[in-house]
Amino acid sequence: MTTPDQRAPLSREPLPVTGAWRAGDAVGQRRFVRVATTSRFQLEGGSALRDVDIAFETWGRLDDQRANAVLVCHALTGDSHASGRAGVGHPTAGWWDGLIGPGRALDTDRYFMVCANVLGGCQGTTGPAALEPQTGEPYGSRFPVVSIRDMVRAQAELADRLGIGAWLSVVGGSMGGMQVLEWAVMFPDRVRSIVPIATVAAATAQQIGYSMVQRSAIELDPKWRGGDYYGAEPGDGPARGLANARALAQITYRSDEVFGERFGRNVVDGLDQFRLWQRFDVEGYLDYHGAKLVRRFDANTYLVICKAMDLHDVGRGRGGVATALGRIRCPAHTMSITTDALYYPYQQELIRDELRSRGLPVEHTVIDSPHGHDAFLLETEQIGGPLTKFLAAVV
Amino acid sequence: MTTPDQRAPLSREPLPVTGAWRAGDAVGQRRFVRVATTSRFQLEGGSALRDVDIAFETWGRLDDQRANAVLVCHALTGDSHASGRAGVGHPTAGWWDGLIGPGRALDTDRYFMVCANVLGGCQGTTGPAALEPQTGEPYGSRFPVVSIRDMVRAQAELADRLGIGAWLSVVGGSMGGMQVLEWAVMFPDRVRSIVPIATVAAATAQQIGYSMVQRSAIELDPKWRGGDYYGAEPGDGPARGLANARALAQITYRSDEVFGERFGRNVVDGLDQFRLWQRFDVEGYLDYHGAKLVRRFDANTYLVICKAMDLHDVGRGRGGVATALGRIRCPAHTMSITTDALYYPYQQELIRDELRSRGLPVEHTVIDSPHGHDAFLLETEQIGGPLTKFLAAVV
Numbered sequence: 062m063t064t065p066d067q068r069a070p071l072s073r074e075p076l077p078v079t080g081a082w083r084a085g086d087a088v089g090q091r092r093f094v095r096v097a098t099t100s101r102f103q104l105e106g107g108s109a110l111r112d113v114d115i116a117f118e119t120w121g122r123l124d125d126q127r128a129n130a131v132l133v134c135h136a137l138t139g140d141s142h143a144s145g146r147a148g149v150g151h152p153t154a155g156w157w158d159g160l161i162g163p164g165r166a167l168d169t170d171r172y173f174m175v176c177a178n179v180l181g182g183c184q185g186t187t188g189p190a191a192l193e194p195q196t197g198e199p200y201g202s203r204f205p206v207v208s209i210r211d212m213v214r215a216q217a218e219l220a221d222r223l224g225i226g227a228w229l230s231v232v233g234g235s236m237g238g239m240q241v242l243e244w245a246v247m248f249p250d251r252v253r254s255i256v257p258i259a260t261v262a263a264a265t266a267q268q269i270g271y272s273m274v275q276r277s278a279i280e281l282d283p284k285w286r287g288g289d290y291y292g293a294e295p296g297d298g299p300a301r302g303l304a305n306a307r308a309l310a311q312i313t314y315r316s317d318e319v320f321g322e323r324f325g326r327n328v329v330d331g332l333d334q335f336r337l338w339q340r341f342d343v344e345g346y347l348d349y350h351g352a353k354l355v356r357r358f359d360a361n362t363y364l365v366i367c368k369a370m371d372l373h374d375v376g377r378g379r380g381g382v383a384t385a386l387g388r389i390r391c392p393a394h395t396m397s398i399t400t401d402a403l404y405y406p407y408q409q410e411l412i413r414d415e416l417r418s419r420g421l422p423v424e425h426t427v428i429d430s431p432h433g434h435d436a437f438l439l440e441t442e443q444i445g446g447p448l449t450k451f452l453a454a455v456v
Numbered sequence: 457m458t459t460p461d462q463r464a465p466l467s468r469e470p471l472p473v474t475g476a477w478r479a480g481d482a483v484g485q486r487r488f489v490r491v492a493t494t495s496r497f498q499l500e501g502g503s504a505l506r507d508v509d510i511a512f513e514t515w516g517r518l519d520d521q522r523a524n525a526v527l528v529c530h531a532l533t534g535d536s537h538a539s540g541r542a543g544v545g546h547p548t549a550g551w552w553d554g555l556i557g558p559g560r561a562l563d564t565d566r567y568f569m570v571c572a573n574v575l576g577g578c579q580g581t582t583g584p585a586a587l588e589p590q591t592g593e594p595y596g597s598r599f600p601v602v603s604i605r606d607m608v609r610a611q612a613e614l615a616d617r618l619g620i621g622a623w624l625s626v627v628g629g630s631m632g633g634m635q636v637l638e639w640a641v642m643f644p645d646r647v648r649s650i651v652p653i654a655t656v657a658a659a660t661a662q663q664i665g666y667s668m669v670q671r672s673a674i675e676l677d678p679k680w681r682g683g684d685y686y687g688a689e690p691g692d693g694p695a696r697g698l699a700n701a702r703a704l705a706q707i708t709y710r711s712d713e714v715f716g717e718r719f720g721r722n723v724v725d726g727l728d729q730f731r732l733w734q735r736f737d738v739e740g741y742l743d744y745h746g747a748k749l750v751r752r753f754d755a756n757t758y759l760v761i762c763k764a765m766d767l768h769d770v771g772r773g774r775g776g777v778a779t780a781l782g783r784i785r786c787p788a789h790t791m792s793i794t795t796d797a798l799y800y801p802y803q804q805e806l807i808r809d810e811l812r813s814r815g816l817p818v819e820h821t822v823i824d825s826p827h828g829h830d831a832f833l834l835e836t837e838q839i840g841g842p843l844t845k846f847l848a849a850v851v
Contacts, residue, residue, distance in 0.1 A: 106730025206730045266715035266738040273739045274704045281696055283678045301676055309669045320661035335501025335601045343661040344668045
């Protein structure tokens, strides 16, 4: 048994204390609006925020009728960079670059595409790593719990600023799909169609369980410091806790089948398997994804967003899921993934069936993929075809 | 966001530094043999142990032909207490109490049942919390990596001491099933039948991935201290790391369906859901199972046994899985669980098919259960019926 220090480090360079975008960092393709400058931004949980920044990107041109705007909502570790290359300000290529662009399924020659970093996020929108106006210091442990509904109300503020009365469509997978549903429930007049993909109407006990274990891993990292770690030296942040959380998430996002094919029982460190911290290839892969996330994400944001997902329940305070979904008045296109073991197909079928029972036109696409939940990021052709057709028919 | 100290503690009483059984603790139903007193117990990884204690329990009576002995092999967090009530020395009832006893499927009026704590374990058999003979101190970080084959060779030493030439059957689920397979491959002359349940011939990348995240959580706990924590004060051991590992394991052992029915979105702490550490019922359940394990288990043993499971590959050094299984010469009864999302049914079907292809008589039972992997502990009737019939026919 070797001590942690003898183990191969996650990276040769010290990992940043936070991977959050912070004032002074390269802006990249981001633009910003600031809301709640005169009034406070009221949160569902009872507290409020002041001077909320919303970072967003757009592609294409809003037409004269302001009728071609499509909102794309990102998932847990996504951000506003849904399309475009990696580059200054954007450590990775757009998370839906295969779907958004000229001539692609979300055709930027035709649609005005918008994607905003969520409230509580760490890529430009106000979150725990942002400076609290009252103190000029990062919020850290003082950042409040936010909900999916709070995220959506922030996006509605953005829509107001962009002059978009109603979205032609709101589209997103996973936590993005949670926002899609809330948009249609909260603002039925501002949404002409929705595309919720690999998502759920109310987070399940299993999803909450996985979230809790991930949140606990961050809490367990002494370098998390109760959430107030922003003043630490490089390499002295909660990197290991966040990487552990990400490693677990990554397993739940993929599938036994693909892990078996890709990694099997191959080993990283040569033939001597009889050391406690010797690593199989799959461990190297999970470590790699952990360290990669640490470089571009913030541990407190991970906590806040995981909690928002756990709290997600379109039925809360509305008489239950069915009654809440009954508020939706637009056509929908739900999508499921055959091998999704985190957001199982029955969860999207429930949404589909509930909306159909109200007489709404609902199409449903089954994405046949071995990749598990992450197929919503990977299977661009299977998503793109039905999406193009569906959007073209929106009145 | 609250700091960890503000969070509800895992328990009102300080958790023990280790839940390992240690010399001086109540012996309970345990008996002991000590092996490698004159020679060293050679391990597959190259190192060796001295003065290895094996803790075991037996039920029933060995017949005059020494032909009615059945070995039961325990899983990751099991121990020798497979049958019997909780009581002094045994914090929990036997993990297969529903199956082992007079008139039960593993009928102790008929069979001489044996169960031993595995090598590397923490309930009496030599493991990291045991005293190292050379120093008189707990092994801690000096305990070597052991393999499933090492566990089986320790059990063979026990069989020698008990005068058992060949087992009528070797039976076990999960990691117990790994030992079952190794028994039949390593000692084909000493095994007259085998019953591997919800197990695998070689740990998969997904299983290794879950194991790695759990091991990393223990490593992440500063109170783990690189493995040398046995001198700490009560409440100052790696309880949170071990509890985190257990919480994750518990999710993988159960199913979305049962979690949904049992917990849904109920909350522990009343109606104010908008606090970061407010807990849903499923979180309370996972915390409870974490704290419960901490009271009866040892964090270093968790690491060592998880690693042994990751290393499990009946094909290692034997020309691959198929060739290794080709050494088996006895009848087998494989069992799968419909909802097992950790040891999927295809993994037992592979074993079944490989053995059948060699002309061996192999029965297969599908345990139809919503409970996931843990059905091997819970569905005693579905396991017991086929098991009784199978054992009665062993020649």
